[in-house]
Amino acid sequence: MFFRTRRLWKKPDRLRSRYDAVIIGGGLHGLATAYYLAREHGMRDVAVIEKNYIGFGGAGRNTAIVRANQRTSENLPLYKEALDLWPVLTRELNFNLMFNNCGNLNLVHSEAAMKASRLNVATAQFHGVESHLLDAAQVKEMEPALNIAEDIAFPIHGAMYHPPGGVVRHDAVVWGLAKGASAHGVHIHQQTEATGISVENGAVAGVETRAGNIRTGRVLISAGGYSADIIHRMLGLTLPISVLTIQAMVTQPLKPLLNHVVSSGAYHVYANQTLKGEIATGAHMDPWPNYTTRNSAHYIKHQAEALGEMLPCLRGVRFMRHWAGLADMTPDMAPIMDGNDPVRGAYINCGWGYFGFKSCAVVGKHMAAFMAGGECPEILRPFHLRRYEQHRLMGETAAVVNYSPDN
Numbered sequence: 324m325f326f327r328t329r330r331l332w333k334k335p336d337r338l339r340s341r342y343d344a345v346i347i348g349g350g351l352h353g354l355a356t357a358y359y360l361a362r363e364h365g366m367r368d369v370a371v372i373e374k375n376y377i378g379f380g381g382a383g384r385n386t387a388i389v390r391a392n393q394r395t396s397e398n399l400p401l402y403k404e405a406l407d408l409w410p411v412l413t414r415e416l417n418f419n420l421m422f423n424n425c426g427n428l429n430l431v432h433s434e435a436a437m438k439a440s441r442l443n444v445a446t447a448q449f450h451g452v453e454s455h456l457l458d459a460a461q462v463k464e465m466e467p468a469l470n471i472a473e474d475i476a477f478p479i480h481g482a483m484y485h486p487p488g489g490v491v492r493h494d495a496v497v498w499g500l501a502k503g504a505s506a507h508g509v510h511i512h513q514q515t516e517a518t519g520i521s522v523e524n525g526a527v528a529g530v531e532t533r534a535g536n537i538r539t540g541r542v543l544i545s546a547g548g549y550s551a552d553i554i555h556r557m558l559g560l561t562l563p564i565s566v567l568t569i570q571a572m573v574t575q576p577l578k579p580l581l582n583h584v585v586s587s588g589a590y591h592v593y594a595n596q597t598l599k600g601e602i603a604t605g606a607h608m609d610p611w612p613n614y615t616t617r618n619s620a621h622y623i624k625h626q627a628e629a630l631g632e633m634l635p636c637l638r639g640v641r642f643m644r645h646w647a648g649l650a651d652m653t654p655d656m657a658p659i660m661d662g663n664d665p666v667r668g669a670y671i672n673c674g675w676g677y678f679g680f681k682s683c684a685v686v687g688k689h690m691a692a693f694m695a696g697g698e699c700p701e702i703l704r705p706f707h708l709r710r711y712e713q714h715r716l717m718g719e720t721a722a723v724v725n726y727s728p729d730n
């Protein structure tokens with residue numbers, strides 16, 4: 324029998340010589356910004372320029388965890404809005420993004436860490452984000468497979484429980500946003516590398532690509548791990564970003580055994596069970612800057628040992644796939660979103676490290692408003708680049724995934 328496949332998004336015929344806006348990077352943030360530029364601001368002539376294929380970067384490599392676990396008043400409102408947006412976006416795109424609202428358990432491994440976690444929970448609650456502190460017995464009740472024995476390397480004293488979080492299927496987000504953007508007229512050009520930005524009289528005049536030059540007055544650089552290099556080469560700005568490799572892997576499929584996303588800063592491990600039954604698990608980053616997307620045996624051993632101790636029923640289970648991606652880390656573990664400074668019409672969105680999946684849709688929405696109107700939306704203002712030269716870093720280093728007060 325012959326099946327005709329229908330493309331989710333339209334392949335544009337050719338690269339036009341002029342667009343109203345050009346987005347460099349067909350990842351999560353680039354596609355989301357293009358989608359909202361077209362849908363909410365009526366911009367029809369928008370191009371997404373992707374050097375490989377859409378989803379090639381962190382978009383297709385992340386572990387798909389969503390939550391609002393940041394702890395500063397600048398970050399929490401953004402991540403809360405991001406969580407609230409997934410069901411809305413699913414309906415709007417008419418595309419199943421597979422939001423599994425299973426909740427997150429962030430394990431706590433000492434009494435000192437329990438005290439620090441109390442502050443995190445209170446801050447989250449203050450900002451309207453549901454979060455609770457559980458003791459070890461309550462954690463065991465919620466996640467019976469966890470080992471709460473006291474004779475392990477990092478005994479579990481409790482957990483921060485965050486019910487609104489969970490997992491969203493990352494590929495579906497890429498495909499859904501591409502479908503939505505294309506339906507509103509956005510051109511998605513794959514296999515098209517941006518090589519330069521031309522500037523005239525202090526303003527963006529065009530983008531150079533391997534497929535030809537484009538005239539445009541607005542460009543967004545959202546190229547994930549490659550952003551800092553591109554921004555340096557094309558706009559002459561040096562960003563305080565280190566690019567590090569981060570790895571993840573999945574096991575063979577198993578019967579249901581894990582009810583939540585479970586993470587442990589002390590073990591440097593986080594895990595959730597996918598709808599297919601695999602245990603998807605993420606590791607820590609390489610400690611040195613590099614652009615490698617190769618994986619290393621060291622992490623397989625580390626994940627096996629850590630998971631085997633935290634979840635003894637996983638001992639002997641096989642890893643099936645293992646991969647790596649890039650994390651672009653800023654000193655305060657918060658992203659950089661800025662525009663019109665020092666070049667008018669040039670916008671940047673980067674520094675998302677290993678936490679840029681959960682925020683992509685909401686950031687796309689606000690970056691689109693920024694690009695369309697020229698005014699930075701209130702919620703994005705704290706993330707400007709000049710905070711580093713002003714020594715006004717955000718206090719996020721203790722809140723992101725792989726760090727906990729136990730470290």
Ligand SMILES: Cc1cc2nc3c(=O)[nH]c(=O)nc-3n(C[C@H](O)[C@H](O)[C@H](O)COP(=O)(O)OP(=O)(O)OC[C@H]3O[C@@H](n4cnc5c(N)ncnc54)[C@H](O)[C@@H]3O)c2cc1C
Pocket residue numbers: 347348349350351352353372373374375376377378379380381382383384385386387388389515516517518545546547548549553569570571605646647648649650672673675676677678679680681682683
């Ligand atoms: C292993 C791993 C696990 C992660 N887990 C999570 C998680 O659980 N939750 C979470 O929130 N985040 C997670 N992340 C982080 C998240 O994936 C990233 O923060 C996110 O993908 C950043 O989105 P982006 O659109 O900025 O960049 P990307 O998705 O990386 O897209 C950038 C795109 O730009 C393209 N590009 C680069 N240079 C050029 C050029 N010159 N011209 C044209 N195109 C170019 C690239 O090919 C790429 O497709 C994880 C990341 C990794 C690697």
